[in-house]
Amino acid sequence: MTAAPGELRRSELHSSLADPVMDTMNFLNEITMRYPEAISFAPGRPYDGFFDTTQVFDHLHRYLGHLAERGLSPDQVRESVFQYGPAAGRIRDLIAGSLLADEGIDVPPESVVVTVGCQEAMFLALRALVSGRDDVVLTTSPCYVGITGAARLLDIELVPVRERGSGLFPADLENAVARERALGRRPKAVYVMPDHSNPSGVSMPLDVRRDLLDLAGRQDLLILEDSPYRLAGTARRLPTLKSLDRDRRVVHLGSYSKTLFPGARVGFAVADQTVVDPAGGRGLLADELAKIKSMITVNTPSLSQAVVAGALLACDGRLSEFNRDTSAYYQDSMRFTLKCLERRFPASHRATAGVRWNAPAGGFFIFLRVPFHADNAALKRSAQDFGVIWTPMSYFYPRGEGGHGIRLSTSYLTHEDIEEGVSRLGEFIESPMAPGEPGA
Structure with missing residues (x-):
């Protein structure tokens, strides 16, 4: 009809x-x-x-002052909040500095991509890593509904690995990887939320974090680490997977929605993995994510980045103190x-x-x-x-x-x-x- x-x-x-x-x-x-x-x-x-509305203006003025102190002209300062910016973001250096100060994550600013919330960071990572119909991504189950939705929109097979009472067991993940390979599929990455996860609330013990990194190395997997609730817990935080990562197995996905305020809609991806092209040229996975981003949201709003940057400057990057x-x-x-x-x-x-x-x-x-x-x-x-x-x-x-x-x-x-x-x-x-x- x-x-x-x-x-x-x-x-x-x-x-x-x-x-x-x-x-x-x-x-x-x-x-x-x-x-x-x-x-x-x-x-x-x-x-x-x-929340206090005056905070927004305080953060913005602090960042503009920071740019002036760095030697930018008034025209350049004005452009930094009114104009489009680079797809990878304007405040990558401040984010990298904050990650080092607060989390012990030592990565170059070039490995950071500033995104429209963490949801975009997940989308970019999935789109970049999954290249063929037989590629699959594994995830803890239950998991954040956003990763499920992103995978469905991208026609990506999401393979659940059932959590037990205390969370993910690496042995269960390794068995799932073996099953997928036996079916002729290629497990590319595993998505995890190690700290106070959404929805189950469980946190990954330190020994499991180390075992997961070891497994990722043995099985040639990347780990998508999403941890927006780290600062909503006790002062004695376990180290992030990325801070324990010695072989660049972890793509760290971050958000300022829970630590600053969600209205900014600013997140980030840390993707310091090396990408080698057929001619032997080398770059960072972050560069590839920025290419994809340039065709989706073009860039993360400069004004939002400026407010987040001002908040990071206010606490010298130590969001644990700020929160x-x-x-x-x-x-x-x-x-x-x-x-x-x-x-x-x-x-x-x-x-x-x-x-x-x-x-x-x-x-x-x-x-x-x-x-x-x-x-x-x-x-x-x-x-x-x-x-x-x-x-x-x-x-x-x-x-x-x-x-x-x-x-x-x-x-x-x-x-x-x-x-x-x-x-x-x-x-x-x-x-x-x-x-x-x-x-x-």
């Missing part, structure tokens, strides 16, 4: 647009807007009580949520209720297992009848598992809202009609 004028057939659009993963954020936003009085444990967003108060706030919120869960579901009652959860040391998220199928229908009933919103864990499994899990975000709520929200959640979980039953 011929389509009517102005009408497009979904079947003729890219297949990823029919994938349920593409609707997850829109559905959560719709539920939140439809039930504004509900307490929401869904958004993994920073607490904005620390001391916010980090304490997130840790307090996490501890308080866990206490509320303990009170609402004491150990003697937990098995009967069919509920259990993990206890992350930091970050934004708790993984709660529930005795019903936690799908969109259950979420709608929870919001409508009990006034509490959460995120189904099934959103975070590339192959649609996790049906009996929910993610609770602790970052954005006050103690009062957390206490009331956990109370409402308990009533919902123990309500007479099981949420997954017909008619629920």
